[in-house]
Amino acid sequence: MDMKIIKKEKRLCTCCMEEHEVKTVLVKDRATFKNLKVDYDASYLYCDAADELYMDGQQMQENDMRLKDAYRRAEGLLTSAEISGIRAKYGISQSDFCTLLGWGGKTITRYESHQVQDKAHDTILKKIDQDPEWFLSLLNNAKSNLSAESYQKYFDTATALYEKAQDSYMRKAIEAIYAGFQGNQIFHGNTELSLDKVVDVIRYFAASAQITDLYKVKLMKLMWYADALSYKNRGFAITGLIYQALPMGAVPVGHNSIIDLKDVPCEEVDMGETNAYHFSLKGAVAFPSLSDADKNILDAVICKLGKMTKKEIISFMHREKAYIETAPRDVIPFKYADTLQI
Structure with a gap:
């Protein structure tokens, strides 16, 4: 019999009614619960003298719960420990x-x-x-x-x-906005939305010493160029973001929520009559969701556009066929990526 010994103690063995070393063991059991056969680890006491397994009252209760928790897992239900864990989480x-x-x-x-x-x-x-x-x-x-x-x-x-949990709520809200676009690959560049990559792309740009004055308008253009260049070179975008043609160029759908995501290094700056959003990241940082190929695309965009002023990058964007051919406020299709100026 295959059993795992988890404890040994000298005690009165109620199987043979002699005092000797009694082992507590785990044994693979199979039982039927609600018409479903389930396997689970059952706890027993083992008597060497009689070569028999037996249970005390506590083990009977524990094994009953082990069986039911095995059933719960098989049916995708919360286990007893997970339910008590929810209570503990709220302290109720x-x-x-x-x-x-x-x-x-x-x-x-x-x-x-x-x-x-x-x-x-x-x-x-x-x-x-x-x-x-x-x-x-x-x-x-x-x-x-x-x-x-x-x-x-x-x-x-x-x-x-x-x-x-606010970041989780924010992500769900953004994902809900994007759900309606999932059937149109030319809008999201053959890439499912990855908010982890969105955050890491922003952080990568914010950490670059080769980018000057990274405010929101400039960041939005850099993100579009990164996704468009990726689509041009590899046939798919990096982030899965969908971009609209707004007056100052390409802007991701849900951009106001995106910059509020956790770990986006955004600082609101008082500019007198209005506020601006500045992005900067100092020190050694990691970008776990980005591949080396992704970073090469971002570096190419930084090299070409990183030193441009806000006015220059808007003007540059306005000369893109993708922007010229897209009606104001419409989604910019990635099919124009082949004509990209970089």
Whole structure:
């Protein structure tokens, strides 16, 4: 029998009723739960004298949970530990969590101990785990049913989680805008949107000593040239961004949200009557999402356009066939990349 010994101790063996070294072992078991056969690691006590496996009361409970968690994993449901982990994340008690969700008072206790949740409840728990903003909304609705101290504690924890998750919300919002364009490869340059690459491209430009006065208008043009040059040379863009023809040249769809993404080194500068957005990155930095070939494209763009002023790069962009042939505010197709001036 294939078993893994995890503990040995001298004790009364309730199998043979003699005192000797008893092993605690893990054994691969298979059982059927809700008409599904699942494999799981079961814990047993092993008696060498009788060459038999047996369980105590605690092991019976643990093995029941191991079986049910194996079933949960097979069905794509949260395990008991993952459910308790969600509670721990928000620092909320089992009973208050039920109050928040409008469930029976012992529902979470059962899910964390012996009962497998249905898919509807599982979906709700997963959303709570991923969406602290929704937790805050539910918390507000349940405020009258919670103590003031508990409410404030949960509110503070969820607010901190929400603030940390803002980049995730921002990314989802940008991805939602781009979802409608996915069927048109000529708009996104044969590349699915990668916000990791978008951020790294901005950081790469911001870190370059060869680029002067990198403000938002200039950055947007550099990004378009990088994607267009990549498409011209390799048949696909770097970032998957979609660009519109605005009065000062190419600008990515969702540009205002893009510059607010986490790790984008953007500083808002007071220019008197208006504010400007400056991009700068100092020190040793890494760009994990960019390949060497991507960096070669960016370096070519920097070499050609890095020293241009805002006025010069706008004028240069306005001479591109891609800009001339695209109606104002329309999406600029990548089919014009072959006529690129760089």
